[in-house]
Amino acid sequence: xxxxxxxxxRVTPYVPGEQPDKKKVIKLNANENPYPPAPAVMxxxxxxxxxxxxxxxxxxxLVRAIAGYHGLKESQVFVGVGSDDVLALSFxxxxxxxxxxxxxDITYSFYDxxxxxxxxxxxQKALDExxxxxxxxxxxxxxxxxxxxxxxxxxxxxxxSRIRDLLDHNRDVVVIIDEAYIDFGGTSALPLIDEYDxxxxxxxxxxxxxxxxxxxxxxxxxxxxxxxxxxxxxxFNSYTMNQPSLVLGEASLKEESYFRDxxxxxxxxxxxxxxxxxxxxxxxxxSKANFVFASHSRVPARDIFEAARKKDIYVRYFDRPRIDQxxxxxxxxxxxxxxxxxxxxxxxxxxxxxxx
Amino acid sequence: xxxxxxxxxRVTPYVPGEQPDKKKVIKLNANENPYPPAPAVMxxxxxxxxxxxxxxxxxxxLVRAIAGYHGLKESQVFVGVGSDDVLALSFxxxxxxxxxxxxxDITYSFYDxxxxxxxxxxxQKALDExxxxxxxxxxxxxxxxxxxxxxxxxxxxxxxSRIRDLLDHNRDVVVIIDEAYIDFGGTSALPLIDEYDxxxxxxxxxxxxxxxxxxxxxxxxxxxxxxxxxxxxxxFNSYTMNQPSLVLGEASLKEESYFRDxxxxxxxxxxxxxxxxxxxxxxxxxSKANFVFASHSRVPARDIFEAARKKDIYVRYFDRPRIDQxxxxxxxxxxxxxxxxxxxxxxxxxxxxxxx
Numbered sequence: 001x002x003x004x005x006x007x008x009x010r011v012t013p014y015v016p017g018e019q020p021d022k023k024k025v026i027k028l029n030a031n032e033n034p035y036p037p038a039p040a041v042m043x044x045x046x047x048x049x050x051x052x053x054x055x056x057x058x059x060x061x062l063v064r065a066i067a068g069y070h071g072l073k074e075s076q077v078f079v080g081v082g083s084d085d086v087l088a089l090s091f092x093x094x095x096x097x098x099x100x101x102x103x104x105d106i107t108y109s110f111y112d113x114x115x116x117x118x119x120x121x122x123x124q125k126a127l128d129e130x131x132x133x134x135x136x137x138x139x140x141x142x143x144x145x146x147x148x149x150x151x152x153x154x155x156x157x158x159x160x161s162r163i164r165d166l167l168d169h170n171r172d173v174v175v176i177i178d179e180a181y182i183d184f185g186g187t188s189a190l191p192l193i194d195e196y197d198x199x200x201x202x203x204x205x206x207x208x209x210x211x212x213x214x215x216x217x218x219x220x221x222x223x224x225x226x227x228x229x230x231x232x233x234x235x236f237n238s239y240t241m242n243q244p245s246l247v248l249g250e251a252s253l254k255e256e257s258y259f260r261d262x263x264x265x266x267x268x269x270x271x272x273x274x275x276x277x278x279x280x281x282x283x284x285x286x287s288k289a290n291f292v293f294a295s296h297s298r299v300p301a302r303d304i305f306e307a308a309r310k311k312d313i314y315v316r317y318f319d320r321p322r323i324d325q326x327x328x329x330x331x332x333x334x335x336x337x338x339x340x341x342x343x344x345x346x347x348x349x350x351x352x353x354x355x356x
Numbered sequence: 357x358x359x360x361x362x363x364x365x366r367v368t369p370y371v372p373g374e375q376p377d378k379k380k381v382i383k384l385n386a387n388e389n390p391y392p393p394a395p396a397v398m399x400x401x402x403x404x405x406x407x408x409x410x411x412x413x414x415x416x417x418l419v420r421a422i423a424g425y426h427g428l429k430e431s432q433v434f435v436g437v438g439s440d441d442v443l444a445l446s447f448x449x450x451x452x453x454x455x456x457x458x459x460x461d462i463t464y465s466f467y468d469x470x471x472x473x474x475x476x477x478x479x480q481k482a483l484d485e486x487x488x489x490x491x492x493x494x495x496x497x498x499x500x501x502x503x504x505x506x507x508x509x510x511x512x513x514x515x516x517s518r519i520r521d522l523l524d525h526n527r528d529v530v531v532i533i534d535e536a537y538i539d540f541g542g543t544s545a546l547p548l549i550d551e552y553d554x555x556x557x558x559x560x561x562x563x564x565x566x567x568x569x570x571x572x573x574x575x576x577x578x579x580x581x582x583x584x585x586x587x588x589x590x591x592f593n594s595y596t597m598n599q600p601s602l603v604l605g606e607a608s609l610k611e612e613s614y615f616r617d618x619x620x621x622x623x624x625x626x627x628x629x630x631x632x633x634x635x636x637x638x639x640x641x642x643s644k645a646n647f648v649f650a651s652h653s654r655v656p657a658r659d660i661f662e663a664a665r666k667k668d669i670y671v672r673y674f675d676r677p678r679i680d681q682x683x684x685x686x687x688x689x690x691x692x693x694x695x696x697x698x699x700x701x702x703x704x705x706x707x708x709x710x711x712x
Contacts, residue, residue, distance in 0.1 A: 004530045004554045007453040007499065008584050011591035019412065033408045045401045048600070052389045052566040056375065081437060084593050097363040113592050143363065174360045198360045210408040213599035228364050235367035236469050237440050243569035244404070244600035 018314055026339060028330040029314040031152075031181075031291050033210035035265070035333070037248075038258040041211070044251035048244045057234065059241045065250045066218055070190065076220055078229040079249075081240050083180055083204035083217030086229075087146075088114045090200060090219065093232040094174035095120045097143030101173075104133055106323055108152050108178060127154075131285050131293075135162050139169045148178035150186050153318065153328040155287025157186045167196050174225065176200045181289035183208035185267050190220060197222035207290055208263060209252050216241075216249045266290050270331045276341045280348060284326075295325045299351060307347050313340055374670055382695060384686040385670040387508075387537075387647050389566035391621070391689070393604075394614040397567070400607035404600045413590065415597045421606045422574055426546065432576055434585040435605075437596050439536055439560035439573030442585075443502075444470045446556060446575065449588040450530035451476045453499035457529075460489055462679055464508050464534060483510075487641050487649075491518050495525045504534035506542050509674065509684040511643025513542045523552050530581065532556045537645035539564035541623050546576060553578035563646060564619060565608050572597075572605045622646050626687045632697045636704055640682075651681045655707060663703050669696055 018029060036042070059079045067074045080086035091114040095101050098121070103111045105124040115122040125137040131154045138145055145166065150157045167175055179201055182188045193199050200221040206212035219229060233240070252259075270292065277284060277294050284294040295301060305317035305327055316328040331337065374385060392398070415435045423430045436442035447470045451457050454477070459467045461480040471478040481493040487510045494501055501522065506513045523531055535557055538544045549555050556577040562568035575585060589596070608615075626648065633640060633650050640650040651657060661673035661683055672684040687693065 004450065004500075004528055005580070007450065007529070009449050009452050009588050011588050027409075030410055032410065035408065037407050041407065045404050048401050048404075051393050051397065051569040051604070052391065053383075054386055054388065054562070054568040055571070081598070082595060084595070088592065093365050094360065094363065096365050110592065117592050144360075172360055173363070206410070212410040212595070213407040215411070215595060215598040224361070231367050232365050236444065236466065236473050239438060239440070239568075239571060242437070242571040242598065242601055244604070245598055248407070248600070 020312070020314060022312065025312040025314060026332065026336050027314050028332050028336070028340065029316040029328075030212075031207060031289070031328075031330045032212055033207060033262065033266070033290070034331075034336060035210055035262045037210040038252055038255035040251040040255045040258075041248050044247050045244075047247045047251075051243055054239050055241060055243045055246060057238045058230075059246055062216070062241065062246045062249045065253045069253045070220060072220060073223070075223045076193070076226055078219040078226045078233075079241055080217050080219075080233070081245075082206060082215040083178065083202050084110060085215075085240065086202050086217040086219050087176070087178060088117070089229060089233055090174075090176055090202065091115065091120060091146075092118050093228050094176075094200070094225075095144045097173070099141060099143035101144040101146065102138055102142045103146045104151060106131065106151075106154065108148050111146060127151075131156055133158055133162075135166050135169075138166050142170070142173060144173040144175070145170055146176040146178065148180060149189065150181045150184075150287065150289045152181065152289065153291065153316070153323070153326070154285050154293050155181070155289040155291055156285045157288040160187055160189060160192070163189050164192065167192065167199060171196075171198065174198050174200060176202060178202045180204045180207055183263055184270070184290045185288045193221050197224060200225050205249060205252060209259065210262065211248065211252060214245050214248050216245055265334070266331050269334045269337055272334070273329070273331060273337050273341070276337075280341070280344050291328050291330045293323075293326050293328050295327075296348075299348065301325045301327050304344070304347065308340075308343060311343050313343055315340075376668070376670060378668065381668040381670060382688065382692050383670050384688050384692070384696065385672040385684075386568075387563060387645070387684075387686045388568050389563060389618065389622070389646070390687075390692060391566055391618045393566040394608055394611035396607040396611045396614075397604050400603050401600075403603045403607075407599055410595050411597060411599045411602060413594045414586070415602055418572075418597065418602045418605045421609045425609045426576060428576060429579070431579045432549070432582055434575040434582045434589075435597055436573050436575075436589070437601075438562060438571040439534065439558050440466060441571075441596065442558050442573040442575050443532070443534060444473070445585060445589055446530075446532055446558070447471065447476060447502075448474050449584050450532070450556070450581075451500045453529070455497060455499035457500040457502065458494055458498045459502045460507065462487065462507075462510065464504050467502055483507075487512055489514055489518075491522045491525075494522050498526070498529060500529040500531070501526055502532040502534065504536060505545065506537045506540075506643065506645045508537065508645065509647065509672070509679070509682070510641050510649050511537070511645040511647060512641045513644040516543055516545060516548075519545050520548065523548065523555060527552075527554065530554050530556060532558060534558045536560045536563055539619055540626070540646045541644045549577050553580060556581050561605060561608060565615065566618065567604065567608060570601050570604050572601055621690070622687050625690045625693055628690070629685070629687060629693050629697070632693075636697070636700050647684050647686045649679075649682050649684050651683075652704075655704065657681045657683050660700070660703065664696075664699060667699050669699055
């Protein structure tokens with residue numbers, strides 16, 4: 001007999017990331033910002049009103065604020081429920097060729113998932129041995145290109161000259177640059193959207209703006225690209241951004257000095273962390289993100305990961321080819337990172353002396 | 357030369373519903389609740405915290421509250437960003453047969469859109485001449501069934517005996533009942549989920565709970581159905597429900613008496629409105645929702661729609677076969693409906709005396 005279970009969509013079961021419940025953990029595993037959002041955001045909570053009404057389907061107040069912030073037209077801004085929502089919708093909107101889209105083999109883990117979801121053919125291009133994107137791999141004809149800059153989980157930034165090279169070889173497809181981590185010291189490709197009407201820049205409020213809990217992502221690009229996103233989104237879901245996210249997102253954009261201070265602190269802590277990691281025998285690509293992707297010269301990454309967890313310090317370990325000797329360590333507060341470095345010192349010393 | 361525009365997804369451009377900007381309009385066009393959410397919801401705004409962290413991907417606090425409210429297990433509850441999100445995901449999860457899914461020809465306007473989006477074959481079954489669903493149409497083998505109860509935009513409720521009949525003829529596919537409007541006086545099919553492990557009930561906070569602006573929808577069903585939704589959702593988007601919606605949604609469920617009072621007022625106003633509409637020469641199916649779908653015996657619906665709009669009263673008109681002589685009138689406050697009835701009286705009187 002047939003069963004409804006036969007028609008259930010088959011997916012790889014989801015394993016949620018560790019969300020430790022204890023209060024006193026040091027959580028360096030999700031690239032969250034260690035500082036709270038701007039005080040204006042918390043104050044804006046009282047402006048959350050009119051909840052009985054559907055929210056503005058065009059999210060115009062937030063779109064206007066983002067456009068103003070970046071000096072763009074409102075018609076060049078699209079907002080969504082986190083950059084995951086914006087990126088998935090971009091796949092659906094722009095990647096409808098029979099040719100394979102291209103992205104790095106080591107990169108954000110949802111690209112292949114969305115490609116599978118929307119039945120988009122794809123090719124993963126291997127990073128070089130230093131984890132750099134080889135721009136030449138993206139020269140041949142393809143169905144579109146997407147990569148994060150800085151790349152995740154490596155933190156490596158691609159300079160504008162190479163991005164321009166990639167764009168010059170890809171004028172006929174949409175190129176998406178996922179700039180989730182760009183605020184932590186990278187040079188954005190945003191100025192290039194005037195020159196390349198096929199370039200879409202995707203950003204998020206989750207990292208640099210300390211608002212992962214509010215789910216706001218956005219895309220910037222030519223008016224034609226943004227119209228495409230709006231048309232497709234509107235065709236199947238009118239109301240995605242809720243009223244609270246519109247209010248809180250707008251408030252965040254008004255406190256530039258707080259935002260800059262937070263970024264500066266994270267960047268300073270990251271650079272200090274790099275020195276400490278070097279001293280302790282780690283190597284890592286030069287990260288321009290709010291994490292460091294580090295490998296120890298002698299001690300297996302998994303061992304360090306597990307030992308840290310026993311001390312209530314959570315970092316990220318990926319049991320995947322090529323990167324299974326690396327830990328992705330989110331840059332927390334200076335205090336958190338000092339505790340992490342103290343742990344590493346103890347742990348590595350005890351290993352050397354055979355105490356473990 | 358090829359262009360990225362060639363690979364743009366083709367969609368029917370979206371025409372947003374009227375969102376009048378003026379302050380003093382009577383907005384009866386989106387089935388919004390005329391009363392604000394429970395006071396506890398507004399008070400809960402100050403509990404919106406920890407925004408720098410990703411929200412709980414399983415939305416467990418809200419899931420627990422909904423499960424408790426309905427007397428179900430947490431494993432029988434799935435939450436999403438409005439019932440549109442829950443319904444679209446349900447299509448993706450459960451409707452993977454080669455056979456056509458079935459839904460009424462006059463119904464919620466997104467069912468065919470999601471079917472197209474996910475390339476699901478579908479058949480629209482014509483309502484009978486009184487706008488009732490003919491259960492026999494759903495007897496033949498199919499890929500799944502979905503319908504709202506009460507149906508939209510008719511407001512007609514299908515009694516449990518006929519739902520049971522439909523379920524008995526559809527044991528091998530998932531049957532989704534979209535109960536967006538059930539709280540306004542209908543009898544829910546919820547008790548049947550114990551008996552039918554293929555029955556999914558979908559609800560929303562947007563109508564009866566006055567929270568359209570927060571975007572909360574949920575599904576109730578057997579643990580196997582809910583696991584299916586969680587697996588598919590988690591496979592491509594971990595974090596959809598933002599922190600504010602978790603906090604505000606939970607607060608809403610705590611004020612049962614406010615909720616019941618609001619419903620009672622709307623139901624009383626609806627019944628009063630029906631009498632007035634009858635008196636003015638309208639006919640309509642007997643609505644159990646927060647709207648009345650009414651047609652006038654002599655005056656074209658479009659004329660009434662446009663005349664009302666000139667008086668800043670917005671109702672909904674669908675220029676579609678079979679229903680183009682109907683207006684969907686949301687039940688607002690008693691005061692709003694009195695103003696609407698006053699308008700109708702004036703307008704119809706002037707038409708009769710040739711003053712228009």
